Amino acid sequence: MNLRTVATTPFNDQKPGTSGLRKKVAVFRTPNYLENFVQAVFDTIFDDATAPPGSTLVLGGDGRYYNREAIQIILRMAAANGVAKVLVGQGGILSTPAASCVIRKYRTFGGIILSASHNPGGPDGDFGIKYNTANGGPAPEKITDAIFACSRALTSYRIVDAPDVALDRVGSCTLGDMTVEVIDPVADYAELMESLFDFAAIRALIAGGFRLCFDAMHAVTGPYAMEILERRLGALGGTVINGAPLPDFGGGHPDPNLTYADELVAIMYGDSAPDFGAASDGDGDRNMILGRRFFVNPSDSLAVIAANATLAPGYAKGVAGIARSMPTSAAADRVADKLGVLCYETPTGWKFFGNLMDAGRVTLCGEESFGTGSSHVREKDGLWAVLFWLNILARRRLSVEEIVHRHWAEFGRNVYSRHDYEALPSDVAAGLMAHVKECFGELPGQRFGNYRVKFCDDFSYTDPIDGSLSTGQGLRIGFEDGSRIVFRLSGTGTEGATLRLYLEAFEADPARQKVDAQVALAPLIAIADDISELRQRSGRERPTVIT
Numbered sequence: 001m002n003l004r005t006v007a008t009t010p011f012n013d014q015k016p017g018t019s020g021l022r023k024k025v026a027v028f029r030t031p032n033y034l035e036n037f038v039q040a041v042f043d044t045i046f047d048d049a050t051a052p053p054g055s056t057l058v059l060g061g062d063g064r065y066y067n068r069e070a071i072q073i074i075l076r077m078a079a080a081n082g083v084a085k086v087l088v089g090q091g092g093i094l095s096t097p098a099a100s101c102v103i104r105k106y107r108t109f110g111g112i113i114l115s116a117s118h119n120p121g122g123p124d125g126d127f128g129i130k131y132n133t134a135n136g137g138p139a140p141e142k143i144t145d146a147i148f149a150c151s152r153a154l155t156s157y158r159i160v161d162a163p164d165v166a167l168d169r170v171g172s173c174t175l176g177d178m179t180v181e182v183i184d185p186v187a188d189y190a191e192l193m194e195s196l197f198d199f200a201a202i203r204a205l206i207a208g209g210f211r212l213c214f215d216a217m218h219a220v221t222g223p224y225a226m227e228i229l230e231r232r233l234g235a236l237g238g239t240v241i242n243g244a245p246l247p248d249f250g251g252g253h254p255d256p257n258l259t260y261a262d263e264l265v266a267i268m269y270g271d272s273a274p275d276f277g278a279a280s281d282g283d284g285d286r287n288m289i290l291g292r293r294f295f296v297n298p299s300d301s302l303a304v305i306a307a308n309a310t311l312a313p314g315y316a317k318g319v320a321g322i323a324r325s326m327p328t329s330a331a332a333d334r335v336a337d338k339l340g341v342l343c344y345e346t347p348t349g350w351k352f353f354g355n356l357m358d359a360g361r362v363t364l365c366g367e368e369s370f371g372t373g374s375s376h377v378r379e380k381d382g383l384w385a386v387l388f389w390l391n392i393l394a395r396r397r398l399s400v401e402e403i404v405h406r407h408w409a410e411f412g413r414n415v416y417s418r419h420d421y422e423a424l425p426s427d428v429a430a431g432l433m434a435h436v437k438e439c440f441g442e443l444p445g446q447r448f449g450n451y452r453v454k455f456c457d458d459f460s461y462t463d464p465i466d467g468s469l470s471t472g473q474g475l476r477i478g479f480e481d482g483s484r485i486v487f488r489l490s491g492t493g494t495e496g497a498t499l500r501l502y503l504e505a506f507e508a509d510p511a512r513q514k515v516d517a518q519v520a521l522a523p524l525i526a527i528a529d530d531i532s533e534l535r536q537r538s539g540r541e542r543p544t545v546i547t
């Protein structure tokens, strides 16, 4: 076995974002690009330039283009950096929540996940890599900053010369002194799901004629959904659509929302719509829940799950607390109040939930952007949310729509919508944000029709566990009746700037709760435009995407 130290020059653009390092495939294929980043990760996480004796890493990805090549490179580099063992998903596949599950279950040193989440794949698409720590969650900023610093000073990387490892069969082999164990990517995750949910009740529901459709969008959840929904829960063959993971996701955009999951939406709004529909994204951490001709807003989904949590065996003892990102509606807060637990309001991004979960403060977490999860892993989890809903439906025997309507009647409805203005010129977006901030002085007390401004601020958050402060997390304008408008710039967009406008109103009267959200929110939409001069500044008449 030939161990080589290869001289290299640093790239200066390897700063991991909240979801790791994400670039075009072509960038990752630049000679030494992936190798440099991986060496920067190893140099950061291993103290003495080599892995501690006996250390194990988990490795897998969402199956997108370049996944297999990247896995072979990372395995050869892990062997050269003294890693004792790597658990790699068969075929190089591991969904993000499954990787988190495996890291935790086998108490490994950490893991490397290859994914660009919901971004399109293929030779012209995106690729990504991120490091997760021993708790199963994404590395905190302290570590990602260190990786970036390391990448900028890198002069060499280590790799062994060896033939490719066979990834398609479960089993062990060696690569130099390192053991490579190819594992079933689904088994550990499916076992965890079976320990959390009432599979017998869900099986009985399905056996009784309940029909469902799951759209895997040709991304990573196909094999997971086939095993869990069709094999273990007895759903009919064909329940999982677009179930084969493809390197280019079949040319689609694997993001489970009303725009991109259009095939599922057509089925669920069609004449012979099944009882339940769901979809997940590229790497399996997002979810969309649909009833027959009915869309469940992700903010409501978190609240419904929280209110019904004890119906699932894994949550029978109740929840310790709930956390939601700031722009997510306050529907979950109302449930937390009733349950007598705290609801934490964190900045956008899953990483803020990790500390709260590790400290045992919260059990359930969610974001309005189709992310829901719990402390069973340290990532959001698409299929977990689907199974939670099936568990609730199996126990309550009501339709999805009826469950949501009854929830609103009990707790009130937080009518909610997000308007995205994509690919705005960066200076236009920055100018709008600056203008809104300038208005903050005169807004409190100001009246807009029936709405009177109660407060406005630029959201900041002090982590209650480690005391770290995050500022500039979004501009909030709160009204006296509890309605809100939030302006925020996306941190994940790749073209120009994406402005997100979040709108929320409260409706306590069940007789008025079933109206269309856009209709109910029309006055707030007008106020948002009035304050921010959105249409005039952007030159846009309407948002790019409405959720």
Ligand code: G1P
Pocket: 019, 117, 325, 348, 349, 350, 367, 368, 369, 371, 489, 490, 491, 492, 493, 500
């Ligand atoms: C978006 C979502 C956010 C989510 C993130 C990563 O970020 O809005 O909730 O955590 O993707 O999946 P944004 O583009 O808004 O910064």
Ligand code: ZN
Pocket: 116, 117, 118, 281, 282, 283, 284, 285, 286
């Ligand atoms: Zn994702």
